[in-house]
Amino acid sequence: MVKEPRVGRVKTRLGKDIGMIPAVWWYRHQTKSLIKRLQDPKWILSLAITPDISVSNRKVWPAHIFRQAQGRGDLGQRMTNLLRRGPPGPVCIIGSDIPSVSKNHIKHAFKMLNESEWVFGPAQDGGFWLVGAKRVSALPLVLFKGVQWSTQNALKDSLSSVPNGRIALIDRLRDIDTGADL
16 A cells, blocks of 8 residues: 655655655655565565555556555555455555565465464554455455554554454564654
């Protein structure tokens, strides 16, 4: 999941600490590095972009990578829709502001989906940087209901919101939200 790197639309909490233009510069380079680092023939890498209109922006997003709109709704609704629209089989969604994520983290997440129905990658701040679903049957209509996004309770609330089933947790990584995180 990525946001179009525009001043005032992306990394605004980071921008309050380091300036809005440097925050956008950091995000642009972070997403470029992330895309390059995570390309692998073992999976299909695609970008879920917001705002939806920026999907066709060829100046920002590589033309060779599949792009799709995130759609409407809060973060939980958009992730639910992406999980449902993904190709057959297991699917993982990651955030775009985790500098230490590697192919090995993604491989580990998919491996855990062999044994579990859900996988989460916890973040240091109480949120999560990855959610994955096995998708062997239809996903429930309501996921991520009542989650307090951008709080230390986001992971706990999300775990409570998914249906009963086997949930695996993988590596805890740091996302970049503020100057202190950076």
